[in-house]
Amino acid sequence: MVETGVVNLLRDHDLRPTRQRVALAELLFSKGHRHISAEALHEEAENRSIKVSLATIYNTLHQFTNAGLLRAVPVDGSKTYFDTNVDNHHHFFVEDDQEVIDIPAQNFTLGMLPEPPEGMEITRVEVVVRVRRKS
Structure with a gap:
C-alpha cells in the first residue's frame, strides 16, 4: 500500500x-x-x-x-x-506458537445464541478456539 x-x-x-x-x-x-x-x-x-x-x-x-x-x-x-481482517470470523489460537489464525467460515457453525439482557442487543460473537499440538 x-x-x-x-x-x-x-x-x-x-x-x-x-x-x-x-x-x-x-x-x-x-x-x-x-x-x-x-x-x-x-x-x-x-x-x-x-x-x-x-x-x-x-x-x-x-x-x-x-x-x-x-x-x-x-x-x-x-x-x-x-x-487486519475486520470481517466477521473466528480464530484458532495456537498455544505452542502463540499464533492466531483464522477459522474458515465454512468450517464453523454457531448454535443458538442466548437472549441478551433486556434493552440490549448482540453486536458480535467472537470465538477463539485454543489448540496445541498433540503429544
Whole structure:
C-alpha cells in the first residue's frame, strides 16, 4: 500500500495521518490480512528504523481498532492480537506458537445464541478456539 493510500485510509476513518500513524499503518496493512501483537509490531518498527515507543504502538492499535481498521482478538487476560481482517470470523489460537489464525467460515457453525439482557442487543460473537499440538 503506497503512503498516499494509507493517508487516505486514515482520513477516511477520521484519523489524523501523523507520521507515526502512517508508518505503523504501512507496516500493518502492506502485508495483507494478518494477526499481530503490539510487541511484534514494535519489533517490526524497530527493524525498519521507525522510532516509536511500545506505549505509542498500543495507543495506535487501539485507535485503529476504535476506528474500525482493526479487530482486537484477546486470547487471554494479558495478550491481545490485532487482526487486519475486520470481517466477521473466528480464530484458532495456537498455544505452542502463540499464533492466531483464522477459522474458515465454512468450517464453523454457531448454535443458538442466548437472549441478551433486556434493552440490549448482540453486536458480535467472537470465538477463539485454543489448540496445541498433540503429544
